[in-house]
Amino acid sequence: MSDASDRSVVPTETVGPKIARANVALRLKSLRDGLGLSAAAVAKTMDWSVSKLTRIEKGEVTVQPLEVRALLGHYHISDEHVVAELSRLARLSRSRQWYSRHRLAGAFADFVAFENEAAEIHVWQLLFVPGLLQTRDYARAITARTLRTDPNDEQVKARVDLRMDRQEALFERQRGDSPPRVTVVFDESALRRPLGGHEVMARQLDHLLALAEDPQRFVFGVAPLDLEHHSGLGGSFELLKFAGTHDDVMFVEAAAGYDFLVVNREETDRHNALFKDLLDYGRTGDRALQTIRSIRDEMRAG
Structure with a gap:
């Protein structure tokens, strides 16, 4: 492989650990595919299991910088330049x-990691105020209702603490040089639903x-409620x-914890268009x- 093609392998950009891991995975798989090598053949040479290489190439696990250098060799x-940059990304990913x-797991763990590095966050919410914008009292009320338990339950506390940590991480990034922007479209019904009572909602x-x-940030x-051209149903x-x-990356929070991420460009493009419709x-x-303001005033009057 020539130096010119080598240099095109890794773009120099400032990223966080989640995107760093995704970049390493994508580029390692691209290099192997470009050489026409099977995963089994490479794993045998590296004295790895095929599962280990596959998980690295899918971004499911991190890879040590020394292993990256050996694989590139x-x-x-x-x-x-390419070796140093991929090694840097591997180190950052860890x-x-x-x-x-x-101790998050599954699609939600990936979502939180991606959200923590996003430059823009677009949210359409049909049922409630999104987690990034919730007050602690509102978060306790909605979480307790969702789990059908007491607001003082340990599960409720754990979920609310995570939500508050997500907010603090966002606010911290927004105090930096390149603040992420959050754009949210609420269904009016979500704003009128008095979770926790009228004063908590107000x-x-x-x-x-x-x-x-x-x-600039929100x-x-x-x-x-009377919107005819409603694309968000x-x-x-x-x-x-x-x-x-x-x-x-699109995250869908489904019932009973069946959350999932979508990275298919056709689907994300479709939902970008849907979000634009809502705006x-x-x-x-x-x-x-x-x-x-009007709904807030009605909450207090009621």
């Missing part, structure tokens, strides 16, 4: 993050209005967009904020 990659202490709406004072829309979702070359046909800007 087997692929005859001589460009030290760094511990704040969410490690929550304070939740106060919180949304406070966040909306910084439109933008809100409302799909009113198929269900809620969160679209994550990244500053580098990584494709959009185009719903209430945005001052009209959206006035709707939130």
Whole structure:
């Protein structure tokens, strides 16, 4: 492989550990495929199991920098720029993050990691205020109701603590040089649903209005109850967009914990168009904020 083609293997960009792992996985698989080598043949040469190599190439596990260098040697990659950059990404992918202490698993674990690195977060929510925007009281009320248990239950506390940590991580990144922007469209019914009681909901709406004072970081829309051109009835979702070359990631939080991630570009493009519809046909800007204020005032009056 020539130096010129080697240098095209790894784009230099600032990424977090989740995207770093995805980049390493993608590039290692691309290199193997480009050489026409089977996973079994490479695993045998490296004295690995085929499962280990497959999981590395799928981004399911991290790989040590020394293993990356050995693998690149087997692929005859001589460009030290490529070797150094992939080794750096492998090292970065293994760094511990704040969410490690929550012992997450499955699609939700991947979602939290991706969300923690997204440059833009687009949320359509049909049922409730999204977790990134919830007050602690509202979060306790909705979580207890979802789990059908007491608000003081340990499971409730664990889930609420994670939600608050996700928020703090977002706010910390928003204080940096490249603040991620969060755009949320609420169905009006979600804003009118008094989870935790009218006063808890009123304070939740106060919180949304406070966040909306910084439109560089938070933008809100409302799909009113009488909206005819309603594209969001198929269900809620969160679209994550990244500053580098990584494709959009969509997270769908389903009932009974059956969450899933979608990275298929056709599906994410379709939901990007759906989200644009919700912004185009719903209430945005001052009209959206006035709707939130009006509902807040009704909560307090009732």
